[in-house]
Amino acid sequence: MRSFIAIDLSPSIKASINDFIQQNNVKKYFSGIRWIKFHNLHITLAFLGEISIDEVSTVKxxxxxxxxxxxxxxxxxxGFGFFPNFKNPKVLWIGIKEQPELMTLKQDxxxxxxxxNIFYDKKPFSPHLTIGRIKPPLKFKPEIAETLDFKAxxxxxxxxxxxxxxxxxxxxxxxxxxVKFG
Structure with missing residues (x-):
């Protein structure tokens, strides 16, 4: 089964993101984006891909x-940003301030x-919250993203x-x- 390890967001944070996007007409500024459904918002810590039932038990x-x-x-x-960059955007994201606890959790x-020996995507970890996937050509002005300032x-x-x-x-x-911490 296709799986990943993640931090889920509370319903109130998901609602705040949704409200910010609606109130600031963010969708109007960015055409060509497939928006992530708000109940699916999460922070991916490790993408595992296809894993077996035995591997699910091991990951638990x-x-x-x-x-x-x-x-x-x-x-x-x-804040907001794009992967891989403004010139060739594929993903629209909300930034996450790097915190030692988050980086240590990812390392662990x-x-x-x-x-x-559980396979996972070993791309360098860049903490972010994906809110949209982009199909070229994306029509937007890069400076718009710089003026939007979501904080939570x-x-x-x-x-x-x-x-x-x-x-x-x-x-x-x-x-x-x-599983809860502590």
Missing amino acids: KILENISLKHMSFPIELS IDMGLDTF SFLVTEIHLMKSDLLPGGPVYTDLYN
Whole structure:
């Protein structure tokens, strides 16, 4: 099953993002974006791809062990940007201020997955929250993104193992397992 490890967002943070986009006419400024459904918003910590039932059990154990070593920590969301860059945008994201706790959590997840030989995407970790995927050509003025300033913060209290089913209407994410810190 296609899976990933993530931080889920509270319903109030998801609603704040939705409200900001609506109130600032963000969709008007960016045509050609396939917007992420707000109930699907999350912060990906590790994309696992296709994993077996046995590997799901192993990942659950890895997350249990990691949860014992971590306490809740705050995350700050701030600003907008594009991957890979303004000139060739593929993804519209909200930024996440780098915090030592988040980086340590990511390192611990990677180490746990490596220890048990669980495949995951090893691209460098750049903390962000994807809110849209872009089909070229995107019509926008880069300076618009620079003027938008979304800010919010929340407390991360748990991590999730999620299943991703790709359907014609878009992906459907199912929580397979979650574990609270401490």
